[in-house]
Amino acid sequence: DAKTTQPPSMDCAEGRAANLPCNHSTISGNEYVYWYRQIHSQGPQYIIHGLKNNETNEMASLIITEDRKSSTLILPHATLRDTAVYYCIVRVFIFRSNSNSGYALNFGKGTSLLVTP
């Protein structure tokens, strides 16, 4: 199972781009990288996911290196409401039998992003 490594905390000025790095050096070829965030004690919020190509949606961009061993989540114009814990996740496959298996999200500790005025 792939594990991820993220810096524990980062700061970003409001209006600037926030670049959150993640290492996932043991990721396998068919595993996607997911990003979620959790604002205070709210439910985790899905941001974006990707396999090998760069991805962009209305919330963020995801840049994945060619060797897929690391990725960067980019919030192009951070606002105070983007202050949250950001999790980079590679899903964990749980096999129980040929008819029963599933995936879990292994959240880790994430990066606590503080956006300042």
Place this chain on the structure above:
Amino acid sequence: DSGVTQTPKHLITATGQRVTLRCSPRSGDLSVYWYQQSLDQGLQFLIHYYNGEERAKGNILERFSAQQFPDLHSELNLSSLELGDSALYFCASSIQAGAPTDTQYFGPGTRLTVL
């Protein structure tokens, strides 16, 4: 708003008691997942149900059990409660049972306090 609903929002109970947490998935989603978030353990996967069938288990205690009903809502039952069970409990749902892009969407959580 993710479309996943959880009730109740807050629950305060005493040690030794039993509680039931309820989750309604997004419309059309067949999978339901339960996670526990405590201060010292972070977000931990408990269990996954797909279309009424248990599919995967994490480090879920034997005192905890879950089920998914024909209308696809799910309940997490916690019994013989201990102080250490105080935590946020989140439910998530997804369309399928684990396709590579099967995204999980989380509810707002239930905060359980055991006194």
